[in-house]
Amino acid sequence: MTVLLALAPILVTLALLLTRLPSWAAPAAGTATAVLVGFSAFGTAPAHLGSALVGGAPTLLEVVAIIAGGITLSRIMERSGANGRLGEWLSAGAGPTLATALLMVHGVVPFLEAVTGFGVSLIIGVPLLVGLGFTPFRAAVISLCGLAIAPWGSMAPGTLLGARLTGLGFQEIGVAAALWNVVPTVAGAVLTAVLVLRGRGRHGSALVRGTAVAVGSAVLQSGLILAANLALGTAPAGAVGTAAMILLWLLVIRRGQLTPGPGRDVVPYALLVAGVVAGTLAAAAVPALDLLGSPAVWSLAACAIAVPLLRLPPADRRAVPGEAAVLWWRTAVPTALYLAFGLVLTAGGMSGALADALGGMGAAYLFLASFVGGAGGFITxxxxxxxxxxxxxxxxxxxxLGVSPVLLNGLHNSATGWGIVTGPVRIQVASALAAPLQRPGMPGLTASPRNLAAVMLPAVVLPLALMGAIAAAVLPRVG
Known part of the structure; x- marks a missing residue:
């Protein structure tokens, strides 16, 4: 009975996600249900829940500020035509091909996520992919697939926490995560290939060959990240491996010619990335400078420099704030509610009750371990x-169970990152960035949260099941 009560808020949220209610309704109802269950069934003191929400407030405020800066920057880059020009340079005029999609999904998007985190890569990835000629729906899906890099996002703080919680080595956990992460990376590559090739009318043997190329690119990215983990350590491994993929795919697409460069159009994005990296390093040296490491600061700074640098016309300057405000409201409110939902589930004792129940399943738990990680990413x-x-x-x-704690921790880390991809927070942000770029007559699905979730959910669940099956078969033998 305790487990069912602990599940109730999650089930309420999932059920309402399937309805046509406003996007804030599901997390609001889930949070309210979690509060009621916490008070009535788990005896949680109101002060304890309040303390948890207050403690999470800085993170919540930072996230909604990041969304504000990201959406505003996206609208400026779109209205100025910078995204279209960058797309033309990246693709060398080839348009929305499989090669340009793989450049983004295994290079640009995961590199940005590795150095910034917080889903900032969506801010750049979605509009750039539209600039490359992809429909907003395909741009959003491809960008979400690029987030398979999550164990190394923002220089791998989650992986570091895993090491500290378990007393295991940071590097050995990073290596374990890299081994497991081949599965979601390949899954994202296959989905990308199918979307792109079928959109270009490719079927049969052409589809098979293209998918094989995508899988090869995914395996190469995974191998480079694994090698970087072994050679350089876990924190920079994601950035190093994906930077190498960017160079390799650019050389292929541009036939060895990287010049002339993209010019001033890339400056706002470069400022965002360089600012976050430099600010993070400064904050590590001087904790008082912690604010400089926030993507919120640098996304807003990028907006400030983009307007005069890109010579945004006066009419567009007046239009951008209103557009950004509407999109921010539609995205930030549901996102904030989902973050509050995760805080209440943990502080109210429901997450702990579910964890205790799962932990008592014995060897059968190994199959479910990946889903536990995925659920943790989905919720938090x-x-x-x-x-x-x-x-x-x-x-x-x-x-x-006598199995390797390093490999199980790596499984959890990788599965969590893949669960985040289909979580409501990332889906909402991807939709908010893609939907305004939809134009009448565009083929295929629109970039609504419902459509994105319908495609991403099976693309996440099936790899998690494969990871669980591998864990159940392999971990007892190497424990």
Whole structure:
């Protein structure tokens, strides 16, 4: 009965996600249900829930500020034509091909996620893919697939937390995550290939050959990240591996010619990335400078420089704030509610009850371990949050079952990152960035949250099941 009560808020949220209610309704109802269950069934003190929400307020405010800066920058880059010009340079005039999609999904998007985190890569990836000629729906899906890099997002704080919680080595956990992460990376590559090739009317043997190329690109990216983990350590591994993929695919697409460069159009994005990296390093050296590491600061700075640099016409300058405000409201409110939902589930004791129930399943738990990680990512939208919620459970279960805690932790980390991809927070942001770029007469699905979730959910669940099957078969033998 306790488990059913703990599940109730999650089931309410999932059920309402399938309706046509406003996007804020599901997380609001889920949060309210979690509060009621926490008070009535788990005896949670109101002060304890309040303390959890207050403690999470800085993160919540930072996330909604990041969304504000990201959406505004996206509208400026779109109205100025910069995204279209960047897309033309990246594709060398080839348009929305499989090669340009793989450049984005295995290079540009995951590189941005590795150095910035917080889903900032969507801010750049979605409009750039539309600039390359992809429909907004395909642009959103391809960008979401690029987030398979999540274990190394923002220089891998979630992986570091996993090491600290378990007393294991940071680097060995990074290596384990890299081994497991081949599965979601390949899954994202296959989905990207099918979307792109079928959109270009390719079927049969052409589809098979293209999918094989995409899988090869995914395996190469995974191998480069694994090698970087071994050679350089876990924190920079994602950025190094994906930077190499950007160079390789650009050389292929542009036939060895990287010049002339993209000019001033790339400056706002370059400022965003360089600012976050430099600010993070400065904050590590001087904690008082912590604000400089926030993507919110640098996305707003990029907006400020983009308007005069790109010579945005006066009419567009007046239009952008209103457009950005509407999109921000539609996106930030549901996102904030989902973050609050995760905080209440944890502080109210429901996450702990679910963890205890799962941990008592014995060897059968190994198949479900990947789904636990995926659920943690879905709920918290953070590798760090999921590791805090379920990391101890995974460690205790590994010891109880006599399996490798390093490999189980790596599985959890990778599965969490893939669960984040289909989580409501990322879906809402991707939709908010893509939907305004929809034009009448565009073929295929629109970039609504419902359509994105319908495609991404099976693309996440099936790889999680494969990871679970591998865990159940392999972990007992190497424990």
């Amino acid at each position: 939208a953070s590798n760090t949050g999921s590791m805090a919620m379920f990391g101890a459970l995974q460690l205790d279960t590994a010891h109880a």
